Amino acid sequence: MSDSLYVLGVDPGETTGLAVLRWSGAETWELLDRLEVRGTAEMWEDSLVDLYHELERVIQETCNPGDHEIAAIAMEELLVSGIHSRKERPEAQGIIRLVARLRGIPLRTYAPSTIRSCICGTGRADDAGVKATIRFLLGIQRAKRGEALSSHQVDAIAVALTELRLGQGMPILYPAAKQAVA
Secondary structure (H helix, E strand, O other): OOOOEEEEEEEOOOEEEEEEEEEOOOOOEEEEEEEEEEOOOOOHHHHHHHHHHHHHHHHHHHOOOOOOOEEEEEEEOOOOOOOOOHHHOHHHHHHHHHHHHHHOOOEEEEOHHHHHHHHHOOOOOOHHHHHHHHHHHHOOOOOOOOOOOOHHHHHHHHHHHHHHHHHOOOOOOOHHHHHHHO
């Protein structure tokens, strides 16, 4: 068995961001995969089936038999309750909950303010601040064409990091933080 923990971060919606992170214990973590599953309002039921299959594929590829498994799925909570915008599709959350339950993987949800606080130090950070922090943590100065992080991927990475930090007990997000405090 591996000494690493694997977390699947999910930003659910009409377009769902996915990110798989590995934490190797001390202060090191690594982004293994990031992608998004695009849905369409016109064919929403088909989009949900696509999301289900993509989640299964990502989990299957991450979980090599006997090697390692996903410790948790971390999902961003919807911003509002009751009436949702088209982009916040609560049905996507249902698919994610279903996959987690069928696979026996713990699922934790985090409010956007909790994620922003964990990543940026304040729950009032804006999207640009979260993206800049994630880019810094990944060591991305300037993305090459086609390699840029979408807002959905950034949110999926952020919620996965929140799970590593709060749910799995990772002491710090990056080694530079330890040096900055010393």
